[in-house]
Amino acid sequence: MDAQPSVIIRTARPWTQGRGYALLAAVPCLFLAVLFVWPLLRVVLRSVLEPRPGIGNYTKIMFSGPYVAILLNTLEVAAIVTGVCLLIAYPVAALTARMNGLRLRLMTALIVGSLWTSAVIRSYAWMILFQRYGIVNDALVALGIADAPVRILQTTTAVVIGMVHILLPFMLLPLIASMRRIDPNLLRAGRILGANPVRLFLGVYFPLSLPGVHAGTVLVFISSLGFFITPALLGGGRMMMAAMLIEQQANIYLDWPIASAVATVLLAITLVLYIAYGRIARVDVTRSLR
Amino acid sequence: MxxxxxxxxxxxxxxxxxxxxxxxxxLAPIIVVVLMSFTNQLYLTFPPTGFATRWYKAAWNETAWFDASWNSIQIGAATAVLSMILGTLSALAVTRGGTRWTRWVASLVIAPMMLPHIIIAIGLYPTMLDLKLSGTYIAVILGHTVVAMPLVFTTVSAALRGYDPALEFAARTLGADGWQAFRHVTLPMIGGGLAVGGIFAFAVSFDELMLALFLAGPRTETLPRLLWEHLQQTITPVIAAVATLVLLFTLVLMGAVLQLRRPEAEPAS
The missing domain is CATH 1.20.5 (Single alpha-helices involved in coiled-coils or other helix-helix interfaces)
Structure with missing residues (x-):
């Protein structure tokens, strides 16, 4: 009753190429078990075991301090960013999907190039643009929209603009991909049958672009939840999101149990969305990153 | 009409x-940073009042930027190599290994890319302390590999799906052992995807802040971390000069990827 029977069974089964390949997964799985799964488990365990076993950290998060407000703010900002991204990306993607040749390549280079630029550097650029006597304020005063320079930095508006700038490619790429798959003959058929442009859009084009909308929306929303650099630099102090809260609790207050509990909540929200998304859309999430 | x-x-x-x-x-933020780096003033004024290269000279004279850049390049290169090995192994297992649980392997490998880095960071920090690795290059490299590996996995998986697995089977039938089949059949077929994935992995590591904040130490300071620390304190156009050079470097990397992808067909969209 020890290891021997299993050895016999294994040699009795015929060798297949597939099984040999599957064994290769052992190394990366071990690596991820030690450096990804165990660390995550540890965060979850720490949130219920420290400083003493129980759900003390969670009741503290629920009923005291700014924690719930910050988590809600995170969800709110993520929703706004996702909405703004969709509003900007949808028409741009629809136009890009019809391009070809040089124009399409330039557009792709612009979108992918944006994906490659450092988030720290881009947030720094927005800090320059948004400062009290910066170019945006100059423009606002010159156009008569504001009487005097207004505070843009440290507001939700600044954070949303900075985040939209970083996340637009994640909305655009799945949208463009699904829009390029729409058969132009379907639109032609609709037009011949007498549909006006609005009807054509609502009845044919939009429903067919929905896979891209789903993929982009979930991708942008999930990514927004964990944002740190942009809200920290552009929202600075006045505006707080979950990742900043976790970093602050761990690095400044050294309150690792609370940091772990907030992280666990964030992890749970992300995982639920990730799994739900996999069920609904069944699109390879990573496709859009390539 | x-x-x-x-x-x-x-x-x-x-x-x-x-x-x-x-x-x-x-493009606005990128243009702003490049213009800022050539300003002749101390403060962040836009538009610039004159042209000067003093901030590049100032950056040149500060050894911290060199040290951080060199650290980032070393960590990025090691992350790329490790990600390429682990990413290829998992891609082979998932695309060629025909068992049910390989689907779970795919989800596991992809997961770090979807989760906020802060959660991975606060989990890895005590793990690295236990392993007595905190603050070392190895700690940052391992952490970056966790988040960079999915990119190699996806590019190599795509390359593996792009040709008939019978090629490898033929090699095995003709007497090649597993390694020979990989070295002479698989590797030449996935070379492009592997290289692109490696560059992606390098780029992820080169730009990563959160894990570096928790896992790096004073002697393993990375470039994003140094930029971050400067942004927290006094903001001088030196940052713009360094940022411009980083942007230029990123542009070169992106050019390399485009060059590598050229022989392939237009990306399926």
Missing amino acids: TADGLTRGLARGGSAMLLTLFTAFL
Whole structure:
């Protein structure tokens, strides 16, 4: 009753190429078990075991301090960013999907190039643009929209603009991909049958672009939840999101149990969305990153 | 007829304007940083009042930037190599290993890319302390590999799906052992995807802040971390000069990827 029977069974089964390949997964799985799964488990365990076993950290998060407000703010900002991204990306993607040749390549280079630029550097650029006597304020005063320079930095508006700038490619790429798959003959058929442009859009084009909308929306929303650099630099102090809260609790207050509990909540929200998304859309999430 | 022409003209004008605004929005921050780096003033003024290279000289004279850049390049290169090995192994297992649980392997490998880095960071920090690795290059490299590996996995998986697995089977039938089949059949077929994945992994590591904040130490300071620390304190245009050089370097990396991808067919979209 020890290891021997299993050895016999294994040699009795015929060798297949597939099984040999599957064994290769052992190394990366071990690596991820030690450096990804165990660390995550540890965060979850720490949130219920420290400083003493129980759900003390969670009741503290629920009923005291700014924690719930910050988590809600995170969800709110993520929703706004996702909405703004969709509003900007949808028409741009629809136009890009019809391009070809040089124009399409330039557009792709612009979108992918944006994906490659450092988030720290881009947030720094927005800090320059948004400062009290910066170019945006100059423009606002010159156009008569504001009487005097207004505070843009440290507001939700600044954070949303900075985040939209970083996340637009994640909305655009799945949208463009699904829009390029729409058969132009379907639109032609609709037009011949007498549909006006609005009807054509609502009845044919939009429903067919929905896979891209789903993929982009979930991708942008999930990514927004964990944002740190942009809200920290552009929202600075006045505006707080979950990742900043976790970093602050761990690095400044050294309150690792609370940091772990907030992280666990964030992890749970992300995982639920990730799994739900996999069920609904069944699109390879990573496709859009390539 | 004229009314139809008018609406069509309006639509075309509208789309041209939309694309112009979109392009301006995407490029604005980059243009601002490059212009800022050549300012002749101490403060962040825009538009610049004159042209000067003093901030590049100032950056040149500060050894911390060199040390951080060198650290980032070393960590990025090691992350790329490790990600390429682990990413290829998992891609082979998932695309060629025909068992049920390989689907779970795929989800596991992809997961770090979807989760906020802060959660991975606060989990890895005590793990690295236990392993007595905190603050070392190895700690940062391992942490970066966790988040960079998915990119190699996806590019190599795509390359593996791009040709018939019978090629490897043929090699095995003709007497090649597993390694020979990989070295002479698989590797030449996935070379492009592997290289692109490696560059992606390098780029992820080169730009990563959160894990570096928790896992790096004073002697393993990375470039994003140093930029971050400078942004927290006094902001001088030196940052813009360094940022411009980083942007230039990123552009070179991106060019390399485009070059590598050229022989392949137009990306399936």
